[in-house]
Amino acid sequence: MSGTSNTLMTRQERGTGVIPELSQTLVEEYLRCGLRWQFRQDPHHGRYSTIPITIGVSVDRASHEDCQAKLREQQLPLQDIVDLAVTEYGNQAAANEYTESRWEIGRGKDSTVAAAVAYATHTSPLIERLHCSQKRRTVRLVLPSGREVDFAGTPDYETEDGLGDLKCGKKWQRYRAVQSRQLTAYGLLYLNEHGHWPAHVWIDNVFHERNRWSAQRIWATRSDADYRAFLHILERAVDGMEQGVILPAPEAAWYCSPKWCPFYRRCPAVGV
């Protein structure tokens, strides 16, 4: 790889960062919507969720167990994957608060079954030569100003091909995988651990479209320019968080909706 790679980060040890460790999830949430990030920081807002988000969490949980079985060189039967997802859906539904009705929450369970079947049928067979699953990694990054921050993330899986992430819910278009900051961030964590970029990054997308669940894999790669851009964006996010800059989601953002934002019914930016 080019020398640029070495300028992106220095050492891995922890401890003297000016701000607390940043997680990829929270940084991305801040970049998408500062208000949602702020809601998440406030313990009084409890654990709100929506049915589509819960379905995604449930399939993600089943996938993790599926990957653990693969690492033991076992293959989970389809029914086990479905049962794991349904159990997680029940746990989440009991633990979280929803604005949807009990009837709608019950229908979400049926949808979880169909999503888990799509994962087991289409996505699981593609997850081969697995190295690890949901392994949390941290890295100390040097931002363009020279400031250092500790950054953490948990890619869904690493295989001989690189890094993949499971997304369950909306159908992804190719451009989203190509531009995904999350995949870029995971690439940085991979670089820190292996000394080179992942050969590929990809999204395993289990999606609901025209009343049925299906799945696709979208491959992408990353260049040094992607990583430099990410560090610039990360520095702007850190500055914004520290200075208390709290912006709402951009106009017409798909995730600013009752379906995809758990805080929609409480959000001043939509007139509540």
Ligand code: SF4
């Ligand atoms: S409803 Fe929209 S603006 Fe409000 S927190 Fe959710 S995503 Fe952000």
